[in-house]
Amino acid sequence: MSLPYPRELVRSLEFIAEVCNRRRAGELESAASLRAICAEWGFPGTSGATRADADATWAHLDIVERLWDGDRDAVATLVNRVFREAEARPHLVRHDDHDWHLHGLPAGAPIADAIVVDAAMAFVDLVRADDTARCKRCGDSRCDRMFFDQSRNRSRRFCSTTCQSRTNVAAFRARASSV
Numbered sequence: 001m002s003l004p005y006p007r008e009l010v011r012s013l014e015f016i017a018e019v020c021n022r023r024r025a026g027e028l029e030s031a032a033s034l035r036a037i038c039a040e041w042g043f044p045g046t047s048g049a050t051r052a053d054a055d056a057t058w059a060h061l062d063i064v065e066r067l068w069d070g071d072r073d074a075v076a077t078l079v080n081r082v083f084r085e086a087e088a089r090p091h092l093v094r095h096d097d098h099d100w101h102l103h104g105l106p107a108g109a110p111i112a113d114a115i116v117v118d119a120a121m122a123f124v125d126l127v128r129a130d131d132t133a134r135c136k137r138c139g140d141s142r143c144d145r146m147f148f149d150q151s152r153n154r155s156r157r158f159c160s161t162t163c164q165s166r167t168n169v170a171a172f173r174a175r176a177s178s179v
């Protein structure tokens with residue numbers, strides 16, 4: 001498989017990156033904050049998320065970050081571990097406005113498991129395509145945000161144009177002061 005990836009796959013990866021980024025930034029803590037980010041991104045089945053669901057979700061983010069940062073073989077091993085521990089049962093569903101797509105767990109499964117299994121399913125395709133390197137962190141070390149690089153030649157280095165221009169300005173100043 002090569003670009004463009006299916007929209008659901010990109011959305012799953014961008015969603016989980018945003019959850020990790022906001023959690024690190026201290027913006028995700030309460031059950032309400034989990035419900036809000038899931039509603040914002042259209043992650044289904046989460047409107048009743050409790051404090052326990054939120055805490056379980058935050059506890060799963062460590063393995064998500066390891067998926068994000070891992071090399072291909074490590075990611076494959078971790079994906080299998082996530083599926084095993086959450087007892088994933090992939091099945092095709094069609095609901096609301098969404099045509100046939102995969103759900104990893106039955107409806108009513110724990111929300112934290114649904115979130116981490118959804119992320120793991122997205123990584124399946126990246127492993128098969130040997131494309132896990134598209135899961136990156138911002139090249140500005142003060143930022144370090146996770147982002148999914150959709151550029152054709154996998155050349156994107158920054159999470160945003162803000163970080164890119166801040167780094168360019170810093171490099172320009174460094175060059176200017178060394179002459």
Ligand SMILES: [Zn+2]
Nearest residue numbers: 044095098103
């Ligand atoms: Zn669905």
Ligand SMILES: [Zn+2]
Nearest residue numbers: 138143159163
């Ligand atoms: Zn950044």
